[in-house]
Amino acid sequence: MDHEELVRKASEGDVEAFVDLTRRFQHFAFGSALAEVRDFQHAEDIVQEAFVAAWTGLPALAEPAAFPGWLRGIVRHHAFRVKRRKRLHAEPLADAGDIPSDEPLADHIIEQRRQAAAALAAISELPGKLREPATLFFVHECSHQDVATFLGLSLPTVNNRLHQARSRLKQRMLTMVTDTLHANALPDDFANRIGRLIEARGELVEVLFDPASLPDLMAELAVSDEARQRSVTVQVMQRSGDGIVRGLAASPAAGLPRGATVLNARRRSRTPIDRTQLDRLVPLLTTPAVDGRSDKVVETGIKVIDVMCPIRAGGSVAIAGEYGTGNTVNMEELVRRISGGSDPVTVFLFLPPPSEIWPPSLDENYSISAALKEEGSSEGTVGSMQTFFVGGQAGPWTAERLAALAPIDTVIQLSRKMILAKNYPAVDVLTARSRLLDENLIDQADIDVARRARAAIAEWRRADAAADSRADPVVLERARKLQAFFSQPYYVAEPFTGRPGSHVSRADALRGCREILDGRHDDLPAEAFYFTGSIEEIRAAAAGM
Incomplete structure (x- = not known):
């Protein structure tokens, strides 16, 4: 231009x-x-x-x-x-003619x-x-x-x-x-690292960089606040395109002037987001549903999400898991399934700090955005879906940590135990939640199915952990089938699983859960329910066993 x-x-x-x-x-x-x-x-x-x-x-x-x-x-x-x-300085008027020109x-x-x-x-x-x-x-x-x-x-x-x-x-x-x-060409490294502040609202900061020299996701930025003689640290949450990055300030950013100098520190921020920051951030980043409804469900075609933690149109979603549980895989799967819709969805992807569990993350040159690109993944901001990468804590998601996600509408909690049990996606139905269910915002029949499913799987896990359980084995077998029913091939995983991705409508997913709990499919082996799609597909697969 x-x-x-x-x-x-x-x-x-x-x-x-x-x-x-x-x-x-x-x-x-x-x-x-x-x-x-x-x-x-x-x-x-x-x-x-x-x-x-x-x-x-x-x-x-x-x-x-x-x-x-x-x-x-x-x-x-x-x-x-x-x-x-x-x-x-002053000169006599009489000498004015002798004063040289400036x-x-x-x-x-x-x-x-x-x-x-x-x-x-x-x-x-x-x-x-x-x-x-x-x-x-x-x-x-x-x-x-x-x-x-x-x-x-x-x-x-x-x-x-x-x-x-x-x-x-x-x-x-x-x-x-x-x-x-x-x-002698001047060194240009710093020029590529310098951006300018576009806007600061509360703790949300928008900065413009050269599109060819963007800071990495989760990178640490430093905003120079010359008036207060301080530096404001910012964590990059999103790279939204055209050189614009959005970040979370570690201290109040109100009052920072437009055009303030911002430096990409080229190191990863390790500060986890806290409950207070989430409380203030979520309203700034979410957009209401197109028709203004608060009870509208965004259908994903993923059984466990649509039944156990449905996504709210215009709402917020947390993907919360440890390393190796499929955080970015689930993000990209949602991109492929819902980004073409009309209703906005805001996703917060909680990334653990670098850990020996994932050795590449310990490399000081490790780049989150480069790793996503190498995997053929987007950065989660596509169409109606926008994703913000935020800092999580090390270790499992405890009840206390999950409680801190209260400002978020839907929590997709990914568990290492689910991975070890070969349940993919690794959504833990006992800890995943949705405001649509908790606040009775959708049909009571759908809420009842989710509550029955959660209770059945909880009883099955307790019995599985106890040596002398007196629970009804028929009820436990149904819960085992239900857990297997929640496993499902992903589109993004096709190159690794060799299985085509599966889409199951929310209505069919709810019906399948209800029928399994009611004993309609007691004649089928539990193995038939594993890693497949609808009940009809399961029956077809069972016939070939």
Whole structure:
């Protein structure tokens, strides 16, 4: 997109377009400012002030093609103010005619700009510990506080290193020639790591990055809050496209200014989300159902979910499991099954911290988004379904931890015990839940089936764990069949299972559960119910046994 189109969009309030303009013209503006004031720190301040003024004044710019010259005028205006503050003194009126013009001669302007270009090249030859803060400060419009935030240094250390950098740059300027700029490219790593704050609402933060250099899911970001001289840590929850990432702030983010500098720290955040944060976050991220109903079910075709933890249209879903229980597999299966619908669904995928259970996660270069891409998976935000990756805790999901998910409408709890028992998907029907069932928002008959199923499977597990259970073996066998009925082939797992994915309507799933509990299929072996689809498919499979 050419700069004229960006100017048009920015003048209409498009923050992304203005950030792109800033990126394209920041070196130009810095060079102009440096040529005017011949002082790196003042030039950096001038450029920042100039871009703020440009954002405010863009709607008044009649001709987008004039933007470069218009911006140059703003830079020169701010530079003139800086020079006046530095040099302003009184002269007798009688001597006014002898006062030289503030306008430099043309050859002087050329020389100043040559020196500015040489200075940029000189930065690239500084020692590593000086080059990083100098690059951030002199080239990428970062203040001392920004540099301290980004590099994890104290403010005095940054001041000291920038002082050393200035001293070396002044020495280099004595012998530097213009050609050096072309022979020594400036390091661009930090430019790719820097984003700009679009908006902060409560603890929800939206940041714009270069689409080609997005931070990883669950990555830690640092927002420089210069007014309060602090750094706000943000955990990336979603990469929604077009360079925009959404994250959860570890501390209140209200008051952070639009355009604030944000750095991708390139390390994974390990902080788990807590109940208080969920309470505030869920309302910000969910969207009501299309027709405004609160009792509408989004059918997935997955028996155990549609019966035991149905998803609410416009509601929220938690996928909560340990490593190795299929967290991302279940996310991607939902994408394939419900993302094409009209009703929005918001999924919170709780990822455990890196663990020896999943050795790749311990690698400091491990990337969640890269792993998903390698598996052929999306990042869960497709069509009507949006997914947010949030930090979970290590170990099994206890009753206390599950209780902290109360703000979420549906909890799909995945259990390692289910995996060991070869129940796929590994949804634990005793701990999975749905507000649609708990608050009696759907047909009572459907609620009764889910409660009967949960009670039957709970009794079967108790009897299985007890050596001298006196439970009715017929009832226990029905519960065993019911648990097997809840296993089902997934579309995303077809390459691994060799079985085609299965879709069972919610009505058929409820009917199948009811008939199993009522003894309608006592004549079939339990093995016939395992890892298949509807009751009709089960009977067909049993006939071939």
